[in-house]
Structure formats: structure tokens, C-alpha cells
Amino acid sequence: MGWSGQFRLKVTCRHCHEQFHWKPLPQGPKRDQEPIETLRIDSQNLVLIQEYDGTIDNARRFGKHVRIAWERIPQIARDSIVAHWKKTTGAPFIWLLENRSEWGGDGWAAAHGGTTLFVVDKVAAALPDEHLESLLIHEFGHFLFIAESDEHHCTDTGPNRMLQCEKLVWDLTGTWGVDITEAELWMRRYFIDNKAELQLRETPLPYEETRRGFVEKRAPILEKMATFEFPQKYFKFRGA
Numbered sequence: 001m002g003w004s005g006q007f008r009l010k011v012t013c014r015h016c017h018e019q020f021h022w023k024p025l026p027q028g029p030k031r032d033q034e035p036i037e038t039l040r041i042d043s044q045n046l047v048l049i050q051e052y053d054g055t056i057d058n059a060r061r062f063g064k065h066v067r068i069a070w071e072r073i074p075q076i077a078r079d080s081i082v083a084h085w086k087k088t089t090g091a092p093f094i095w096l097l098e099n100r101s102e103w104g105g106d107g108w109a110a111a112h113g114g115t116t117l118f119v120v121d122k123v124a125a126a127l128p129d130e131h132l133e134s135l136l137i138h139e140f141g142h143f144l145f146i147a148e149s150d151e152h153h154c155t156d157t158g159p160n161r162m163l164q165c166e167k168l169v170w171d172l173t174g175t176w177g178v179d180i181t182e183a184e185l186w187m188r189r190y191f192i193d194n195k196a197e198l199q200l201r202e203t204p205l206p207y208e209e210t211r212r213g214f215v216e217k218r219a220p221i222l223e224k225m226a227t228f229e230f231p232q233k234y235f236k237f238r239g240a
Helices: 056-071 075-085 123-127 130-148 161-173 181-190 207-224 230-238
Strands: 009-014 020-021 037-040 048-052 093-097 111-112 116-120 191-193 198-202
Touching: 037 056, 048 056, 056 093, 056 123, 056 130, 075 130, 075 181, 075 230, 093 123, 116 123, 116 130, 123 198, 130 161, 130 181, 161 230, 181 191, 181 207
Parallel strands: 048 093, 093 116
Antiparallel strands: 009 020, 037 048, 111 116, 191 198
16 A cells, blocks of 8 residues: 555654655555545545554444445535645545654644544544544534635634644534544543553543543533634534
8 A cells, every 4th residue: 555645654764763754656655554435535535544553443443434434424515625636636545543643733633634534543543433533524624624725724813723623623513413422532531642642541530520621621611612603604514
């Protein structure tokens, strides 16, 4: 299976420790790893996972839920995302990574540039099916807004940009029958998640106490975004 795109093109020699860059090629450098299927762009184009840092069984399960999540999105939204992917050779690029620091961000997943999906392998392995699909649909929501050149995702540099991006996706995916808050609560209970580490807890936090803290922390964010209205130009992508 080949790499493509512009990710993981830098390598370090194990002997001299000097860093080198691969010449970008449509197929990229090769690794001896069994291809894992995910979604289909159309009848001819099947998307494979670029690479997975965990077990093949987890990659297969992940690929299955990428496909299910994709099929839960309205066709009009999928069409917009696919049109954006077709502007970049080989897109989309899907990665299951051991360490989120590779993409230079935080969280458990990222929709980079509207063409690349990064997900932390240990999170994908631990999340129950319904929460994994919620996470994936949430990221596909970001793909859509990037595909539509949404100003909050693409050009805005204001202090509330990240919150506005999240609010757009919350509101949109809510009409698709998806609420990411339960997945976020599950992650808070089962994972230690801070700048220093992202690690599965030995013992989950108690449900009721964690939920209260989660709701209290989320309340000022929702209050701050209460006047941020979902733009009418995106109404066509909403579910029934």
C-alpha cells in the first residue's frame, strides 16, 4: 500500500540520524502492510487506509465504521466532499496514528485540509461502535465545510474561530441524527487527555459525577455560541 499526499514524507536515517524528505509521488513510499478498505467514492474508486500503526484487526474494524459513517451522511453533502477530494490526486487520505503529535494538533481526530483524516489508533480501538461513528461523522462535517470554503474553517482568524467551527458541525450533524456529546463524555470517563498524554484510564470515572462536570464545563461554551446562527446557505445539507 502506498502513501500519497504530503504526510509522513520526512524520514530519519536510523544510522546517522540525518533527516531526509521523500520526493512526493502519487503513490508515495511503500510499506509492507495489508490494504484496508474503507468507503467508496464511486463504483470505480475505493478508498484505502494510508497506514495504520495498530493491529490489522483494529484497522479492519475502523475501516468498516468509516464506511458506515460515510453512508449515514446525506448524498448532497457527500457529493460536495467528493468534488473537493477530486481536486487533489489520491484524496482522501485516511490514517490511524499512534501519536496525535504527528499532525501537530490535539484531540483524537482531525480533518486536515478537507482531504486528510487523522485518527488516534488507541482511541479508535477503544471507542464503542456508536461513538466511533459519531466521531467520524463529526469529522466528515468538517470536511464538508472546508469543501464549501466556509469562512470559519478556511479564512477566519478571529478568537472564536474554533468554537464557531465546532458549533457549525454540532448543528449540522445534529440534523443527521448524530450528537457528539455522548462520545465526548465517554472519552472523558475512559481516557486521560491532556497536553502531556492521551491514555486509557485503568478505571473509568464514575458516570454521574463526570457528566455533571462535563455539562458544567460545556455550559459557558454553549452560552457564548447561543447567538451564532447556522448560515442559511448551508441549509441544503441538513438532514430531515
